[in-house]
Amino acid sequence: xxxxxxxxxxxxxxxxxxxxxxxxxxxxxxxxxxxxxxxxxxxxxxxxxxxxxxxxxxxxxxxxxxxxxxxxxxxxxxxxxxxxxxxxxxxxxxxxxxxxxxxxxxxxxxxxxxxxxxxxxxxxxxxxxxxxxxxxxxxxxxxxxxxxxxxxxxxxxxxxxxxxxxxxxxxxxxxxxxxxxxxxxxxxxxxxxxxxxxxxxxxxxxxxxxxxxxxxxxxxxxxxxxxxxxxxxxxxxxxxxxxxxxxxxxxxxxxxxxxxxx
Amino acid sequence: xxxxxxxxxxxxxxxxxxxxxxxxxxxxxxxxxxxxxxxxxxxxxxxxxxxxxxxxxxxxxxxxxxxxxxxxxxxxxxxxxxxxxxxxxxxxxxxxxxxxxxxxxxxxxxxxxxxxxxxxxxxxxxxxxxxxxxxxxxxxxxxxxxxxxxxxxxxxxxxxxxxxxxxxxxxxxxxxxxxxxxxxxxxxxxxxxx
Numbered sequence: 001x002x003x004x005x006x007x008x009x010x011x012x013x014x015x016x017x018x019x020x021x022x023x024x025x026x027x028x029x030x031x032x033x034x035x036x037x038x039x040x041x042x043x044x045x046x047x048x049x050x051x052x053x054x055x056x057x058x059x060x061x062x063x064x065x066x067x068x069x070x071x072x073x074x075x076x077x078x079x080x081x082x083x084x085x086x087x088x089x090x091x092x093x094x095x096x097x098x099x100x101x102x103x104x105x106x107x108x109x110x111x112x113x114x115x116x117x118x119x120x121x122x123x124x125x126x127x128x129x130x131x132x133x134x135x136x137x138x139x140x141x142x143x144x145x146x147x148x149x150x151x152x153x154x155x156x157x158x159x160x161x162x163x164x165x166x167x168x169x170x171x172x173x174x175x176x177x178x179x180x181x182x183x184x185x186x187x188x189x190x191x192x193x194x195x196x197x198x199x200x201x202x203x204x205x206x207x208x209x210x211x212x213x214x215x216x217x218x219x220x221x222x223x224x225x226x227x228x229x230x231x232x233x234x235x236x237x238x239x240x241x242x243x244x245x246x247x248x249x250x251x252x253x254x255x256x257x258x259x260x261x262x
Numbered sequence: 263x264x265x266x267x268x269x270x271x272x273x274x275x276x277x278x279x280x281x282x283x284x285x286x287x288x289x290x291x292x293x294x295x296x297x298x299x300x301x302x303x304x305x306x307x308x309x310x311x312x313x314x315x316x317x318x319x320x321x322x323x324x325x326x327x328x329x330x331x332x333x334x335x336x337x338x339x340x341x342x343x344x345x346x347x348x349x350x351x352x353x354x355x356x357x358x359x360x361x362x363x364x365x366x367x368x369x370x371x372x373x374x375x376x377x378x379x380x381x382x383x384x385x386x387x388x389x390x391x392x393x394x395x396x397x398x399x400x401x402x403x404x405x406x407x408x409x410x411x412x413x414x415x416x417x418x419x420x421x422x423x424x425x426x427x428x429x430x431x432x433x434x435x436x437x438x439x440x441x442x443x444x445x446x447x448x449x450x451x452x453x454x455x456x
Contacts, residue, residue: 097450104452147391169397173341
């Protein structure tokens with residue numbers, strides 16, 4: 001690792017998203033909103049105030065005619081190995097401390113200063129500008145998996161953490177090992193619902209998990225890798241222009257800067 | 263004007279001098295005791311409302327029949343905890359009145375036969391942002407964390423915090439943290455919070 005601040009875990013939950021398989025349908029975003037009790041906005045056209053733990057971006061190769069190509073990039077929280085958001089939090093409302101390496105966010109502790117939002121280069125964190133309002137009847141369909149957030153706190157994707165806890169309970173019930181879950185035992189809502197199978201999820205350090213090989217493939221890359229935040233979300237694309245966009249020319253200011261794997 | 267003010271000031275100072283005898287140990291003691299009573303007795307009484315269970319359920323009677331905690335409080339197949347039993351479980355025995363206890367009659371007639379679940383008060387209810395796994399704590403005895411209701415004929419009074427709505431008897435975060443620390447278990451936020 002390039003940066004010494006990275007904390008090592010026995011299990012490292014990671015996501016590998018195949019951008020060549022992603023059709024941009026947005027099912028992951030919807031599944032995420034349902035799983036995590038994100039209330040529909042009164043005015044969702046105001047993109048400064050919407051909440052979307054999982055957000056699909058459209059990428060373009062900026063060419064016209066027959067050469068024009070697009071790709072879609074789903075962006076959850078990167079659960080960075082060396083997160084920028086954690087050290088800036090003045091109240092330890094967010095930390096990376098639990099086995100598995102998921103960056104936690106404790107809403108009742110958050111004071112809403114939004115330093116973490118300023119620090120996160122992936123814009124993965126969101127601020128509750130309003131109290132959540134669920135349309136009549138919808139409150140009956142709320143998920144018990146995620147606690148409700150009031151106005152004035154920051155929230156973000158946590159790889160559907162409650163599903164992790166439930167998977168561990170299931171393993172204990174079946175006499176398995178909760179500290180070494182089998183591939184597929186723990187699956188976030190977005191990975192589960194993706195109709196094209198673009199999102200894979202598992203322990204990137206465990207050879208028995210599918211993501212172990214996927215994350216080390218030659219077409220695998222991470223977003224803004226040069227910043228040294230060591231994200232736990234990997235992307236795969238056979239298209240070179242897509243891979244180059246992942247770096248956003250952060251190191252050299254020039255497109256196509258050399259990529260170094262940790 | 264100035265003279266008047268000076269006269270007034272003089273009067274005030276004289277009154278102060280007369281008041282010298284008011285201080286001392288006794289008034290302090292009276293004030294201290296009053297404050298202690300207010301803080302330890304009056305305020306908690308104001309803060310918590312007392313509630314009783316809708317049915318006077320006797321854990322003792324059931325335990326004397328040879329039943330264990332896990333006979334009614336069960337784990338589901340996915341390892342989650344079902345908590346309190348519902349009518350299906352109770353009606354395995356109490357579809358009709360089988361004993362002579364008036365509390366049983368109330369349960370059978372007002373709840374079981376009407377198909378209505380009993381709105382039990384849960385002493386250990388945790389806030390929305392807590393994920394507690396009973397499965398992970400299976401090796402402990404129930405009474406290490408829960409009230410020892412097995413020996414009680416009448417369920418204990420439920421104290422509800424009027425401000426927060428939470429039970430007074432629920433486990434506090436410092437208790438969770440202390441036990442985790444003593445047993446060398448992680449106290450990372452996500453271990454318990456969601």
